[in-house]
Amino acid sequence: AQSVSQHNHHVILSEAASLELGCNYSYGGTVNLFWYVQYPGQHLQLLLKYFSGDPLVKGIKGFEAEFIKSKFSFNLRKPSVQWSDTAEYFCAVIRQTDSWGKFQFGAGTQVVVTP
Amino acid sequence: GAGVSQTPSNKVTEKGKYVELRCDPISGHTALYWYRQSLGQGPEFLIYFQGTGAADDSGLPNDRFFAVRPEGSVSTLKIQRTERGDSAVYLCASSLFLAGGGEQFFGPGTRLTVL
Numbered sequence: 001a002q003s004v005s006q007h008n009h010h011v012i013l014s015e016a017a018s019l020e021l022g023c024n025y026s027y028g029g030t031v032n033l034f035w036y037v038q039y040p041g042q043h044l045q046l047l048l049k050y051f052s053g054d055p056l057v058k059g060i061k062g063f064e065a066e067f068i069k070s071k072f073s074f075n076l077r078k079p080s081v082q083w084s085d086t087a088e089y090f091c092a093v094i095r096q097t098d099s100w101g102k103f104q105f106g107a108g109t110q111v112v113v114t115p
Numbered sequence: 116g117a118g119v120s121q122t123p124s125n126k127v128t129e130k131g132k133y134v135e136l137r138c139d140p141i142s143g144h145t146a147l148y149w150y151r152q153s154l155g156q157g158p159e160f161l162i163y164f165q166g167t168g169a170a171d172d173s174g175l176p177n178d179r180f181f182a183v184r185p186e187g188s189v190s191t192l193k194i195q196r197t198e199r200g201d202s203a204v205y206l207c208a209s210s211l212f213l214a215g216g217g218e219q220f221f222g223p224g225t226r227l228t229v230l
Contacts, residue, residue, distance in 0.1 A: 004157075036221075043118070044158070044206070044221040090157050101146060102171050103219070105157030 003027065004093050006106035014114050015083055021076040021109050023091030030096035033074040034103075035065055039087045047089070050074065061085070086113045117141075119222035121207050127228045128197055136192040136225045140209030147190050148219060149182055150206040158206055164190060197229045 007022035025031065035047040048059025055067040065076045074091060091106040120139040128134050140147050146165055150158035160174040164184045172182070179197075184190040194201055204226050208219040 006157075009155075043223055044208075046218045049218070092157075101148060101163035101165070102160050102173070103148070103150075103158070104160065105150075107155065108157050 004091055004104050004106040006089075006091055006109050008109050009107065010110045010112070012112045012114065013081060016080050017113075019076075019078045019081045019085070019111065021089055021091075021111070023074045023076065023106060025072050025074070025091075025093045025104075027072075027093065027095050032094045032096075033065075033067060034092040034094075035059065035063070035074075035076050036090045036092060036105075037087045038090070038108075039084075044090070047076070081111075081113045083113050083115055085111060087111060119207055119209055119220055121205075121222040121225050123225060124223065125226045125228075127230065129230050130197060130199060132197050132229075134194050134197055134227065136194075136205050136227070138190045138192070138207030138209075138222060140188060140190070140207070141211075141220055142188075144209035144211050144220070145187070146210045146212065147184060148208040148210075149190070149192050150208070152204045152206055152224070154203075161192070194227075197227075199229050202227055202229045 003026050005024045033050040036044045037047045038044045047063050048057050048065055050057045050067045058064045063078050065074055067074050088108045088110050090108045092103045122137045148163040149161040152158045162172040162182050167184055167187045179195045182192045204224040206224045208221045210219045
């Protein structure tokens with residue numbers, strides 16, 4: 001069973017539109033949460049992460065994500081996308097009850113931004 | 116080098132053959148991770164090393180898969196008696212510390228095709 005769910009597999013939007021990508025996980029207990037991005041032809045790279053504290057975290061390139069513990073969610077947002085945001089986005093979770101190295105990734109969301 | 120490197124970039128083999136995939140982590144990174152990514156899916160955890168030892172190998176699908184990191188730097192993922200279902204992109208990542216507190220840096224992957 002998929003333990004990390006990303007709601008959309010493909011998203012197409014125009015430049016300047018707002019983006020929100022959903023991520024839900026199915027574990028209880030303490031988790032660390034991440035969003036990774038893979039631009040065309042490039043490696044996976046970290047966008048942002050949440051460990052503790054302020055549930056609204058800011059990452060690179062204007063992205064932010066909000067951790068809502070009661071909803072087991074960690075949604076990614078960007079108020080105004082650019083063509084260069086075309087990429088695949090992956091949510092990832094580490095559970096404290098697992099070893100700290102065992103990342104669980106979602107299936108990814110392919111985002112296409114049209115000019 | 117500046118990033119994680121993986122060799123070969125592509126490997127085509129026949130069913131039943133043995134393959135080795137190599138990962139060179141970022142210098143000084145103590146933790147090293149292997150993932151497998153099938154088409155349309157997110158990376159699937161296989162194993163991670165802290166130093167020379169495999170801290171968690173619970174993601175290895177069966178005993179045909181084995182990984183080593185004898186000197187705490189370079190790692191080799193070994194697959195015996197390959198099957199067509201092993202075809203995927205194999206990703207390696209490294210981090211300065213254990214992933215719960217550290218960012219993973221990914222390599223470009225090795226695309227394995229089993230005919």
